[in-house]
Amino acid sequence: AQSVTQPDIHITVSEGASLELRCNYSYGATPYLFWYVQSPGQGLQLLLKYFSGDTLVQGIKGFEAEFKRSQSSFNLRKPSVHWSDAAEYFCAVGLRSGGYNKLIFGAGTRLAVHP
Amino acid sequence: NAGVTQTPKFRVLKTGQSMTLLCAQDMNHEYMYWYRQDPGMGLRLIHYSVGEGTTAKGEVPDGYNVSRLKKQNFLLGLESAAPSQTSVYFCASSLRGDAQFFGPGTRLTVL
Numbered sequence: 001a002q003s004v005t006q007p008d009i010h011i012t013v014s015e016g017a018s019l020e021l022r023c024n025y026s027y028g029a030t031p032y033l034f035w036y037v038q039s040p041g042q043g044l045q046l047l048l049k050y051f052s053g054d055t056l057v058q059g060i061k062g063f064e065a066e067f068k069r070s071q072s073s074f075n076l077r078k079p080s081v082h083w084s085d086a087a088e089y090f091c092a093v094g095l096r097s098g099g100y101n102k103l104i105f106g107a108g109t110r111l112a113v114h115p
Numbered sequence: 116n117a118g119v120t121q122t123p124k125f126r127v128l129k130t131g132q133s134m135t136l137l138c139a140q141d142m143n144h145e146y147m148y149w150y151r152q153d154p155g156m157g158l159r160l161i162h163y164s165v166g167e168g169t170t171a172k173g174e175v176p177d178g179y180n181v182s183r184l185k186k187q188n189f190l191l192g193l194e195s196a197a198p199s200q201t202s203v204y205f206c207a208s209s210l211r212g213d214a215q216f217f218g219p220g221t222r223l224t225v226l
Binding site: 004009032034036041042043044045046049051090094101102103105106107108 | 119146148155156157158159160173205207209211213214215216217218219220
């Protein structure tokens with residue numbers, strides 16, 4: 001069965017430090033891949049997406065993610081974290097199912113940023 | 116351009132009561148979705164629609180019904196609310212079934 005795993009439930013980093021959030025998926029073919037961010041009390045905002053082509057994808061707010069087929073991973077990175085990046089981050093896999101693109105979400109990683 | 120909007124933002128129900136959540140999008144998207152979000156479980160798809168007049172079941176459809184009478188609106192109904200339906204509900208839409216755009220959510224508590 002298809003699944004998305006985000007191994008880290010909580011991560012704390014210092015402001016200005018680099019960040020990497022991990023995401024692994026289980027799916028037979030190359031899926032569509034997404035990262036979303038959710039600030040407290042808000043809906044989900046799309047950070048970036050990968051459909052095909054260049055495996056390093058640039059997103060909004062200075063985030064990037066790299067698709068590694070051999071590792072079934074799509075890790076999210078940012079070189080220097082800002083306090084406003086504190087939020088919950090969701091990785092999602094999009095796959096074709098019954099005539100529509102279905103999104104399967106990971107359980108999320110909550111990011112805290114220390115000043 | 117408001118994107119995806121949801122009403123109401125908060126609601127408290129008693130067990131057995133019914134209610135309807137409204138989702139509206141002004142992006143002319145074909146696909147619309149209803150999810151529930153529970154702690155530690157990410158988002159789970161309740162129902163979805165691939166166009167006006169069509170609906171289909173997602174992962175967790177039991178206890179919910181939906182209707183898509185107009186392209187821009189997608190309604191989620193709870194006929195007889197149960198405490199297990201306490202959750203945050205998100206609506207989303209997408210143009211071609213790829214990237215989804217989410218509303219701000221509705222926090223529902225069932226006592």
